[in-house]
Amino acid sequence: MSLAEKSPSFTHGMTITNPIHKALQAFAAAVTEKMNQLTLGEPEEQLRTPFDNFMNGGVSAAFGLNIGCIGETPLPDRLGRPDQQQRVVC
Numbered sequence: 001m002s003l004a005e006k007s008p009s010f011t012h013g014m015t016i017t018n019p020i021h022k023a024l025q026a027f028a029a030a031v032t033e034k035m036n037q038l039t040l041g042e043p044e045e046q047l048r049t050p051f052d053n054f055m056n057g058g059v060s061a062a063f064g065l066n067i068g069c070i071g072e073t074p075l076p077d078r079l080g081r082p083d084q085q086q087r088v089v090c
Contacts, residue, residue, distance in 0.1 A: 023058020027051070044083070055086060065089075 030050035035043070052069045060067045066089040073085035 019058060019062035023054055023062065026058065027054040048083075051084065 027050050030053065031047060034046040034050065040046075048071065055067050055069050059065070068087045068089065070085040070087065071083065072081050074081050
């Protein structure tokens, strides 16, 4: 079975209509814009808003889920904090 048969959103003309692909393109464009500014902040922090938008918009829409990002969430009985926690509301 060819890739085109496995994934109807892929064509040989490289036109991809997959919502995740579109969301990734938007994420990449937003990160590029943030990282190309004359005044840079912490590189890791520059990912926060584009990643939130990717998860809350693109991934949520693609899978029909309500996904939320929660930053700097402490974990009980653990050292450190993850930068992001993802929650899915059913």
